[in-house]
Each structure stands twice: as C-alpha cells, then as structure tokens.
Amino acid sequence: MLADTRQKASKLLVVQVIAGTNSCFVSQLIYYFQVHCLQKDLPKYLSHSSMATYESCPKKFEYAKIDKIPDPPGRAMLIGTFVHAILEDLMTNDSPGRTIDQVRTIARNRWDSWFIKNKDYIALGLDNSQAVAFRKEAWDSIEGYFAIEDPKTVQVLAVEKRVEVRFGEVSVLGFIDRLEARDDNTIVSDYKTGKVPHPNFKDGALAQPYLYAAMLEKLDTAISEYRILYLNSQTEITDKITRNNIESAEQRVHDTWGAITQDFENGNFKTKPSRLCDWCGYKQICPAWVSSR
Ligand code: SF4
Numbered sequence: 542m543l544a545d546t547r548q549k550a551s552k553l554l555v556v557q558v559i560a561g562t563n564s565c566f567v568s569q570l571i572y573y574f575q576v577h578c579l580q581k582d583l584p585k586y587l588s589h590s591s592m593a594t595y596e597s598c599p600k601k602f603e604y605a606k607i608d609k610i611p612d613p614p615g616r617a618m619l620i621g622t623f624v625h626a627i628l629e630d631l632m633t634n635d636s637p638g639r640t641i642d643q644v645r646t647i648a649r650n651r652w653d654s655w656f657i658k659n660k661d662y663i664a665l666g667l668d669n670s671q672a673v674a675f676r677k678e679a680w681d682s683i684e685g686y687f688a689i690e691d692p693k694t695v696q697v698l699a700v701e702k703r704v705e706v707r708f709g710e711v712s713v714l715g716f717i718d719r720l721e722a723r724d725d726n727t728i729v730s731d732y733k734t735g736k737v738p739h740p741n742f743k744d745g746a747l748a749q750p751y752l753y754a755a756m757l758e759k760l761d762t763a764i765s766e767y768r769i770l771y772l773n774s775q776t777e778i779t780d781k782i783t784r785n786n787i788e789s790a791e792q793r794v795h796d797t798w799g800a801i802t803q804d805f806e807n808g809n810f811k812t813k814p815s816r817l818c819d820w821c822g823y824k825q826i827c828p829a830w831v832s833s834r
Contacts, residue, residue: 699719728766729766751767
C-alpha cells in the first residue's frame with residue numbers, strides 16, 4: 542500500500558517537474574504527498590556532486606537524493622557526458638592510437654551505437670539542425686582537448702576509475718576521469734566542458750580533486766598533483782595536492798554528512814534561493830517559489 546502510494550506520488554512529482562506546471566494548488570498537494578506518503582531514507586553514499594548539491598541548496602539535495610525525484614540532465618550536461626565518453630575511449634587506446642583521426646571515428650561510433658539512443662538525449666527533442674549544433678559543440682570540446690595536450694604523451698593509469706571509500710559513518714563514491722603518471726608522481730585529472738570558474742569560485746572547483754585525492758589516499762594511492770582541463774576554453778588548472786587539501790576534503794565529508802543527517806532527523810532541509818534556482822529542475826515545487834506566487 543505504502544509502496545503503491547509512494548509510486549503514485551513519485552509519478553505526480555515527476556509529471557509536475559516535467560510539465561513545469563505553476564499551479565500553486567497542485568504544488569501544495571504534491572508537496573503534501575511528498576512529506577506524508579513517501580518513505581524517506583538517507584542516501585547510501587555521498588559523492589562530490591551530491592555534496593555540492595547540498596552545499597548549494599539543502600532542499601534541492603532532499604528532492605534529488607532523498608525523495609529521488611528525477612531531474613533529467615539538460616543539454617549542457619549531456620554534451621559533457623558525450624565528450625567524457627569519447628575521451629574515455631580515446632585514452633584507453635594505446636598511445637600511438639590517440640590521434641585526431643581516431644577520435645573522429647570514436648565520436649561517430651559512440652554517437653551511432655549509444656548516444657543517439659540515450660533516453661535523456663531523445664527527451665531533449667532536438668530537430669536536425671539542433672542535433673548538428675549539439676554534435677558541433679561536443680566536437681569543439683574535443684578539439685579544445687587536443688589544444689591543451691597531445692594525448693599520445695599521457696601515461697594513463699586508469700580512466701573512469703570507480704572509487705568507493707568509507708569516511709567514518711558514510712561512504713563516498715566517485716568516478717575519476719583519469720589517473721596518470723608523470724615521473725614518480727600520480728596525478729588525478731578531470732575534464733570539464735563548462736566555463737573556467739571566476740577566481741572567487743575556484744575553491745568550489747578544487748573540492749573535487751581534493752576529495753578524490755583523499756579517497757585514493759585511503760586506498761594507499763598517494764596523489765601529488767591535480768589537473769583540471771577546461772576543454773572549451775583550452776585552459777588547464779593544475780597544482781600540487783597538499784596535506785591541508787586532503788584534510789579539508791575529509792572535513793568536508795564529515796561536516797556535510799553531519800548536516801545532512803541532522804536535517805533528515807529534523808525533517809528540515811532548508812531552501813537556499815539563489816541565481817541557481819533558474820536552472821533548478823525543482824523550482825515548480827519548491828516552497829521558496831511556490832509560496833511566493
Ligand atoms: S528552486 Fe532554488 S531554493 Fe528551491 S530547491 Fe531549487 S535551488 Fe533550492
């Protein structure tokens with residue numbers, strides 16, 4: 542009975558998020574279902590992105606990770622997914638095979654055999670010219686990558702490496718774009734298809750490599766350096782990983798998990814309205830916006 546009610550409530554929520562209805566009454570009705578009918582559990586693990594979601598807005602974290610209301614990825618995120626898949630295939634080739642001709646073939650194969658059937662991509666409903674623009678933007682990122690480095694020179698240790706590590710009471714899961722070796726050092730590298738952050742927001746961007754370094758250290762792999770490759774702007778941010786960076790990453794996990802469990806027990810994930818609300822898939826059901834209508 543509860544499962545059935547939960548399923549119906551979830552469907553209602555999904556329909557509303559997708560339809561983008563602005564009916565205050567429907568929003569409140571659905572919010573009632575959400576609060577009173579859904580069985581809620583804490584997530585089994587955290588990740589960099591789920592912690593970043595909590596930090597940007599606890600309410601959004603609740604919708605995404607506790608209520609599990611789907612928020613389909615948008616165009617920009619899907620371009621990133623496509624580009625990451627292409628680079629993953631490229632870097633699993635032996636070094637001589639990492640050429641621009643080879644990556645063109647990889648991109649075509651990935652598109653035909655996988656991406657064009659991706660349900661989130663199909664849901665974008667792009668017409669022919671929009672699909673061409675989508676592929677062009679992805680290809681610009683690939684060319685941007687080749688402008689940053691010659692992939693033949695990279696000593697790859699692992700790509701899309703799945704890492705799961707326990708920090709006290711919570712596990713953290715991550716998929717590391719690339720681990721590479723240089724001299725005697727191990728470097729964690731990350732591709733970004735978004736913009737280079739303003740210097741005021743640089744710390745947010747670095748939280749991810751610091752977290753991965755802390756996770757890998759617990760698995761006895763010392764990381765001495767990070768590289769973040771901003772493909773579209775053909776820019777690389779790189780620096781050493783310090784003991785402080787590792788400790789701050791561990792503290793971030795403990796602090797974030799502590800705040801999440803407290804909000805969960807109190808049933809009080811607060812809204813945090815900001816400019817990011819304009820890109821939030823939950824705006825139509827968010828009390829910060831519904832109650833102001
Ligand atoms: S609309 Fe804004 S305040 Fe509401 S959940 Fe989304 S990010 Fe948070």
